[in-house]
Structures are given as C-alpha cells and as structure tokens.
Amino acid sequence: MSDVNGSVPAAATPVRRSRDVPMLVDxxxxxxHRAVARLITLVESGDETLPAIAAALAPYAGQAQVVGxxxxxxxxxxxxxxxxxxALRARGRRVGVLAIDPSSPFTGGAILGDRVRMQDHATxxxxxxxxxxxxxxxxxxxxxxxxxxxxxxxxxxxxxxxxTVGVGQAEVEVASLADTxxxxxxxxxxxxxxxxxxxxxxxxxxxxxxxxxxxxADATVRDIQxxxxxxxxxxxxxxxxxxxxxxxxxxGVDDIAAAIDKHRGWLVEHDExxxxxxxxxxxxxEAIALGVLRARIGSLRDGTQLPxxxxxxxxxxxxxxxxxxxxxxxxxx
Amino acid sequence: MSDVNGSVPAAATPVRRSRDVPMLVDxxxxxxHRAVARLITLVESGDETLPAIAAALAPYAGQAQVVGxxxxxxxxxxxxxxxxxxALRARGRRVGVLAIDPSSPFTGGAILGDRVRMQDHATxxxxxxxxxxxxxxxxxxxxxxxxxxxxxxxxxxxxxxxxTVGVGQAEVEVASLADTxxxxxxxxxxxxxxxxxxxxxxxxxxxxxxxxxxxxADATVRDIQxxxxxxxxxxxxxxxxxxxxxxxxxxGVDDIAAAIDKHRGWLVEHDExxxxxxxxxxxxxEAIALGVLRARIGSLRDGTQLPxxxxxxxxxxxxxxxxxxxxxxxxxx
Numbered sequence: 001m002s003d004v005n006g007s008v009p010a011a012a013t014p015v016r017r018s019r020d021v022p023m024l025v026d027x028x029x030x031x032x033h034r035a036v037a038r039l040i041t042l043v044e045s046g047d048e049t050l051p052a053i054a055a056a057l058a059p060y061a062g063q064a065q066v067v068g069x070x071x072x073x074x075x076x077x078x079x080x081x082x083x084x085x086x087a088l089r090a091r092g093r094r095v096g097v098l099a100i101d102p103s104s105p106f107t108g109g110a111i112l113g114d115r116v117r118m119q120d121h122a123t124x125x126x127x128x129x130x131x132x133x134x135x136x137x138x139x140x141x142x143x144x145x146x147x148x149x150x151x152x153x154x155x156x157x158x159x160x161x162x163x164t165v166g167v168g169q170a171e172v173e174v175a176s177l178a179d180t181x182x183x184x185x186x187x188x189x190x191x192x193x194x195x196x197x198x199x200x201x202x203x204x205x206x207x208x209x210x211x212x213x214x215x216x217a218d219a220t221v222r223d224i225q226x227x228x229x230x231x232x233x234x235x236x237x238x239x240x241x242x243x244x245x246x247x248x249x250x251x252g253v254d255d256i257a258a259a260i261d262k263h264r265g266w267l268v269e270h271d272e273x274x275x276x277x278x279x280x281x282x283x284x285x286e287a288i289a290l291g292v293l294r295a296r297i298g299s300l301r302d303g304t305q306l307p308x309x310x311x312x313x314x315x316x317x318x319x320x321x322x323x324x325x326x327x328x329x330x331x332x333x
Numbered sequence: 334m335s336d337v338n339g340s341v342p343a344a345a346t347p348v349r350r351s352r353d354v355p356m357l358v359d360x361x362x363x364x365x366h367r368a369v370a371r372l373i374t375l376v377e378s379g380d381e382t383l384p385a386i387a388a389a390l391a392p393y394a395g396q397a398q399v400v401g402x403x404x405x406x407x408x409x410x411x412x413x414x415x416x417x418x419x420a421l422r423a424r425g426r427r428v429g430v431l432a433i434d435p436s437s438p439f440t441g442g443a444i445l446g447d448r449v450r451m452q453d454h455a456t457x458x459x460x461x462x463x464x465x466x467x468x469x470x471x472x473x474x475x476x477x478x479x480x481x482x483x484x485x486x487x488x489x490x491x492x493x494x495x496x497t498v499g500v501g502q503a504e505v506e507v508a509s510l511a512d513t514x515x516x517x518x519x520x521x522x523x524x525x526x527x528x529x530x531x532x533x534x535x536x537x538x539x540x541x542x543x544x545x546x547x548x549x550a551d552a553t554v555r556d557i558q559x560x561x562x563x564x565x566x567x568x569x570x571x572x573x574x575x576x577x578x579x580x581x582x583x584x585g586v587d588d589i590a591a592a593i594d595k596h597r598g599w600l601v602e603h604d605e606x607x608x609x610x611x612x613x614x615x616x617x618x619e620a621i622a623l624g625v626l627r628a629r630i631g632s633l634r635d636g637t638q639l640p641x642x643x644x645x646x647x648x649x650x651x652x653x654x655x656x657x658x659x660x661x662x663x664x665x666x
Contacts, residue, residue, distance in 0.1 A: 054654045058646075060649065062648070278644050281656075282642075285642055285657050286630050293623065294623065309615075314610040316395060320387055320614060322384070324618050324621035324622040
C-alpha cells in the first residue's frame with residue numbers, strides 16, 4: 001500500500017473504536033489528508049468500524065463523479081491518470097485517485113515506480129492518491145473499493161478516478177463501480193480485437209487511444225469507430241466517444257476531461273446516473289448481506305447448532321437440506 | 334455425462350415431482366440401475382426434487398466407505414480404478430464409481446476412451462459407474478458430488494470410489510469428501526516433489542506408486558517414505574501407507590484393497606470415521622444454507638425491498654451496512 005500524501009500504515013492506526021469515527025470523518029471533511037488515509041486503511045482492513053464509517057459517510061453519497069480507468073499493461077494508464085488529474089485540477093475540481101493493483105498485496109515494483117510520478121501532486125491539497133491491493137478477494141476489485149470511494153466522496157472530491165489493470169474481471173468490475181468508464185488502448189497492441197472479445201465495448205463510455213503519435217494509431221481509431229458503428233443502440237442512448245491522446249506529452253488530456261464531462265451531462269439528462277448508482281448500491285448491499293451471513297454461519301460452527309446438526313446428518317437421522325433449513329432459522333435470531 | 338450401465342439423459346427423465354421420489358429410491362434400493370442413474374441425473378441438475386431425494390436417502394447415510402482416488406494425468410487412475418473394482422468385487426463388495434471430469438461438461442475424448450474399459454463391469458449388477466462433470470462449479474468438485482455419493486450409498490454400495498484428476502482444488506476437495514484418500518503417483522514424473530508442494534502429503538492416506546515396473550520406481554517409493562518419515566504425527570495417528578502396483582497387469586491391486594481396509598479399521602478404532610463424516614456433513618449443510626440464502630437475495634432483487642434500499646443508499650439516506658441489516662431481517666421471514 002502506498003500513499004503519496006499522508007500515508008499511515010494500518011499498524012500505527014490508533015482508531016479502532018466506532019466512537020472515534022465521527023471525529024475522523026469530520027477531520028477528513030475538513031481536508032485532513034491523514035484522516036482520509038486512515039479511513040481508507042480502516043475500510044481496507046475490513047475493520048469492525050466499517051459500519052460506523054459507512055453510516056458517517058452516508059450523507060455525502062453521490063457527490064463525486066466516479067470515473068473508472070482501465071486498459072492492458074503498457075497502454076499508459078498511470079501517465080494518463082497523472083495528466084488527467086492535472087487537467088481536472090485546472091478546472092478547479094478536487095480529485096481522488098484509487099489505483100488498484102490486482103496482483104500484489106503490496107504496492108511495489110513497477111506500480112510504485114509509476115506512482116512516483118504522482119508526486120507531481122503530492123503537495124496539492126486538492127488531490128488524494130491511494131494505491132489499494134485487490135489480492136485475496138474474488139474477482140479483481142477489493143470489496144473495500146466502494147467504501148474507499150465513499151471516503152473520498154466524503155472528503156469532498158468532485159471526481160474519483162479508479163484505475164485498474166484491464167485483466168480478468170477487474171475491468172468489468174470497475175465499470176460496475178463507475179459512473180463513467182474510460183478504456184485505454186494503444187496502437188499496435190491488437191487491443192481493438194481483444195476489446196470485442198473481452199466485452200469491453202459494452203463497458204466503455206469513452207475510448208482513449210493513447211500513444212496516438214505512433215504508427216497504427218489511425219487504424220486503431222478506425223477499428224474502434226467501426227465497432228461502435230456496428231453496435232446497436234436506441235435513440236438517446238450513449239454512443240461511446242473516441243479520444244486520441246499522447247498522455248506523456250499532455251496532448252489530448254483536455255479532450256478526455258471534456259468527454260468525461262459530456263458523459264456526465266448525458267447521465268444526468270437521461271436519469272441514467274440515478275439508475276447506475278442504485279444498481280451499484282443494490283450490488284453492494286447484497287455483497288455485505290452475504291458476507292454477514294457467511295460470518296454468522298462461521299460463528300455457528302463454533303457454537304452448538306451446526307455440530308449437532310452435522311452429527312444428525314452423519315448418523316442418518318436427518319438430511320443436509322433439512323439441516324440447512326434448521327440452521328437458517330437459527331441464523332435469523 | 335456417460336453411464337456405462339443404464340444411462341438415462343436428463344431430458345428423458347419424467348420424474349420431476351418430489352412425490353415420485355420415494356418410489357424411485359425404492360427402485361434404486363432394489364438394485365434398479367436405471368433408477369440409480371435417474372437419481373444421479375436429478376441431483377446433478379440441481380433439480381427441485383433435491384431436498385426430497387436427500388430426505389429419502391438420509392436413513393442409508395454412512396453405509397458405504399467413500400474412497401477418493403486422485404493423481405496427475407497419466408498416472409493410471411482409470412486403470413487402477415477398474416482393477417480395484419475387480420478386487421473389491423472379488424471380496425464380495427458392491428461398488429459405486431463416480432468419475433469426476435474437471436474440464437468438460439460432457440464426458441468425451443480420453444475420458445470416454447478410459448471409461449470403455451469399465452465395460453468389463455457393465456454386466457455386473459454389483460457395480461455402478463457414473464461420470465460427472467464439475468464444470469461451472471467453484472473449485473474442482475461439483476456441489477452435486479456429495480449427493481451422488483448418497484445415491485450410491487442408498488443403492489447399497491459398500492464402497493464408493495470417487496476418481497478425480499489431481500489438478501487444482503479437486504484433490505483437496507476429494508479428500509474432504511472421502512473416508513480414505515488414495516494418491517496415485519508414477520515413477521519419473523517428479524510427482525514426489527510436486528506432492529510436497531501441493532500439500533498432497535496432508536491428504537493422502539495411501540500412496541500408490543503405479544507403473545512400479547518402470548525405472549525410478551524404487552526412488553519414488555524411497556522419496557515418499559522419506560517424506561512420510563519427516564511428517565510429525567502423534568501416537569495412534571495414521572501413518573500413510575505406500576503400495577506398489579502395476580495396475581495394467583492387475584499387480585498390487587489386492588494390496589491397495591488391503592490398505593483401504595486397514596485404513597477403514599483405523600478410522601473406526603480411533604473414532605475418526607465419525608469425526609470426518611460429521612465435519613463433512615457440517616460443510617455440506619453450510620454450503621446448502623449459503624446457496625439458499627443467495628437464492629433468497631436473488632428473489633428479493635426482483636421484489637420491492639432491495640431496489641428501495643438501494644435507492645435510499647444512492648440518495649444518501651442510509652448506508653449500505655444499515656441497508657444490508659434491513660435486508661437480512663427481510664430474508665428471515
């Protein structure tokens with residue numbers, strides 16, 4: 001876990017009690033970067049204070065535009081994120097960045113190297129940057145990611161960028177989390193064809209063809225536009241935008257910011273923002289509920305009910321379905 | 334799905350109502366192979382009759398010894414299973430075989446080719462053979478596998494062999510399902526070292542060094558015995574047996590059967606059979622309970638409760654943890 005501005009390792013965090021949470025949230029709201037970092041550490045560690053944090057943050061839900069940014073390794077995600085932060089800051093927005101590393105429990109190696117460039121923003125009080133691990137969770141994104149987004153919303157961010165490597169499930173998951181999803185491609189990586197295969201066409205609101213000064217950029221743009229043209233969409237439906245960029249030189253980054261704004265306008269106009277966010281909240285509630293139930297079953301394992309039922313099943317006195325029903329009535333007390 | 338004796342595809346199965354289940358179970362108990370095949374098809378398809386089938390089979394729980402048989406591709410699992418069935422029949426046992434194919438929804442190709450040899454037993458009323466797919470399930474084994482074992486127990490099998498390819502999770506899962514786990518190795522496959530890596534040493538009750546007429550067999554046996562000697566075990570704890578076999582010539586197969594019997598005796602003597610079966614029943618009950626809860630949440634999604642809660646969360650009127658709690662109280666009505 002790296003944190004350019006104001007990192008505090010979990011072990012050093014004294015806040016472990018729910019009663020301390022409102023104070024911490026107040027400090028985060030007042031712009032205290034250390035408080036923001038602590039809150040994210042707490043939600044990331046699945047701390048028992050999670051419900052209290054969620055409750056304290058609830059009033060600020062939906063205040064930020066959540067932008068997902070995904071793409072294969074090497075397309076320039078970190079550089080694009082870095083320049084996009086700059087462009088959004090120039091527009092006066094407060095920006096949060098969550099960089100999800102799907103492969104490592106620690107943010108080291110290449111990712112840390114990339115992050116170093118983020119130090120451009122290290123002294124800017126209007127920018128929060130945080131790397132999060134996704135290891136140990138099913139799928140690509142951590143279960144804590146939606147809560148971390150809420151922390152950044154609560155801290156007053158107007159935009160939260162969630163950056164994930166587009167491998168496996170992560171890109172689909174980031175789309176389900178985001179209001180607007182950017183898919184980054186680069187010329188000559190065969191990405192356009194892969195995009196169709198991976199179902200990226202369905203999740204991308206904006207395609208960014210980065211490294212657009214390279215050979216093959218025109219062909220990549222043409223391929224994507226061809227695919228978009230083939231896609232069926234009803235009247236008023238969003239037509240994915242295609243933006244060229246050379247992020248390393250800052251070129252096209254204002255166009256990306258403009259495309260994000262345009263999509264935001266479309267979302268609001270078509271009541272799609274509300275619909276997406278309600279769907280997201282529903283998935284989040286479901287996941288929490290299932291987690292609670294699994295934990296309750298776990299605690300019953302140590303109690304008397306499950307062992308007794310298991311003994312009955314093993315002895316042939318009842319069957320596992322009947323026993324599961326009995327267990328379920330136990331769970332609900 | 335292949336079934337050498339008495340296969341009936343699911344589509345042709347008229348039994349879809351729970352009230353028909355007791356009749357089907359009676360026929361299976363009387364030795365009707367078609368009834369056994371139908372019951373397994375029903376449990377495999379996750380049919381709504383599952384709870385009724387489980388209830389009807391409950392009284393016969395624990396009557397069979399469940400033997401797991403696992404190993405890498407090419408060690409001779411099918412041949413060994415085939416010869417083991419012969420040896421067990423010679424001892425007067427009724428035998429059921431579940432061959433789990435982790436890669437294919439259909440049993441075709443090499444597996445079907447292997448199964449053909451099982452036709453040795455096709456006319457023997459004391460042998461049931463069934464291939465099951467494990468695709469679409471988390472981990473290696475199908476959720477239906479424990480229920481299929483119960484069907485074969487109910488049909489009067491004294492021994493149920495569950496054969497899985499030792500890749501990924503399947504070998505660990507088969508051990509959690511079995512009273513006795515056989516791990517097959519072959520000389521010169523680097524298996525002994527892999528065994529340590531994969532944690533096979535912990536799950537194996539009996540090691541079978543198959544193809545023991547090949548070069549390197551002595552070294553493989555020595556390696557395994559060395560590893561067993563290194564393992565810590567308390568007084569009275571089972572020490573894994575090592576058996577040499579050349580299954581293709583039937584050599585050593587009686588020794589495998591004897592090792593299985595010996596392990597069975599140890600299990601009973603140390604009250605370990607009861608303990609293992611209760612742990613297995615507990616895991617089965619848990620899995621069924623979680624499945625039921627997940628289905629209930631799914632049906633709430635279509636009702637009014639979850640959408641309303643999601644709208645409240647999206648609007649900042651409540652938080653997802655509080656909403657999950659409300660949802661959970663709904664689930665329990």
